[in-house]
Amino acid sequence: MNNGPTPHTLYPLANQKRLVYLKNLVKNPNIIVGDYTYYDDFDNPENFERNVLYHFDFEGDKLIIGKFCSIASDVKFIMNGANHRTDWFTNYPFPIFGQGWEVAMPETWPNKGDTIIGNDVWIGYDALIMPGIHIGDGAIIAARAVVTRHVQPYTIVGGNPAVLIRKRFPDYIIEELLQIRWWDWEIEKITRNLKVICGSDIDALRSVV
Template sequence: MFKIIESIKAARYKRLVRSHGGKIAAGPSTFSKYASADLEEYVQLGHIKIRSSQVGIGAYTYIRSGTHLSFVSSIGRFCSIGSDCVIGQEKHSHPSSWVSTHPFQYEDGGNLEYRADEALAQIGHDVWIGAGATVLAGVKVGTGAIIATKALVSRDVPPYAIVGGNPAKVIKYRHAEDIIARLMDSEWWDLDTATLRELNMADPEKFLRSIESRTSRDKVNYRVVCLSQKGVKPLKSDRS
């Protein structure tokens, strides 16, 4: 009976998320007890785990199954995150300066308390993270970056850099410096997809000339919904 009730709750949860333009594979079981996520429209979440107390995820971003969001505050729009990644892996998950690193000292009746003091990772817009990659807590991944499969990212990643390895290092950049600067200035991720599809996104130079020739650039206003174990709650504010 319990499983039936939980299944009904999960189905209702998923329907509510779909009504706001998103998809979530696992329902409320995605979240740990105190975790929550603010999702813009068209976000797709596979069977993932979210431990962050509050993480914002931008429109059209998808995250494949097996990925964990731990100490991370934001993931931008149009991000592609592969399976089995860890975003915001804590650096101090165990008390290395204590007598023992084992959690028996502070769990299950232990008289001590241990809290890892971690900075939060931040992922920019249009970031592609390959399967099995790990981004440590406190790392900032710039807009347009690509992180190779199984890379361990321990330092900030510049915009439009391609990084790989353990520890991850810059392999090359996706574009020339002037193109990168113009792409960042364009803030194209703030435009609606109908407008973007009218432009030549296969040719950065032509795309930028089109964007730069526009006299006005109206920013898209996506709906936002807050998800947690407790349920689905629409929000009034938008992220950009």
């Protein structure tokens, strides 16, 4: 039975080298990607890790991306290494330069935690995700959005800073989709029910759970 491309392939589209299943490309152990999530880059998909910015080992923060996400070219993630102390009288990170300035080294630098992208999330071209942001399952991030706050499941956000444009479905359907979690099904079950998943009839989806 044909169940689509294996999640272990790098290039799921024949003769197409700009789109990759991201899990098979990333090398940084602090970037965790689910099966079938793809990244499309106009120039070179190896740009992805270069677009995960200020991701320093000493911070220990993770970028966690779920399954079946669609990530467009030039999407960038700013990680916690970019943070400065805003409670000081100065924004300047004097202690990191040493040579006597290390006397002001704080016990901790600001850290907003891991950046977590849910499942079946679409992130549009040149969007920017700030540190510690959580994006819920099924959300859509518009092109060139700057995401500074958590994004609720199955919502569409856009702008700078990104704001809610609309919910994709009524609340009762969103709640049911979050319970069904089709992305966690075995791939054989997903394949059998693709016409329902690629539709908008909640009764039909409910009938195959």
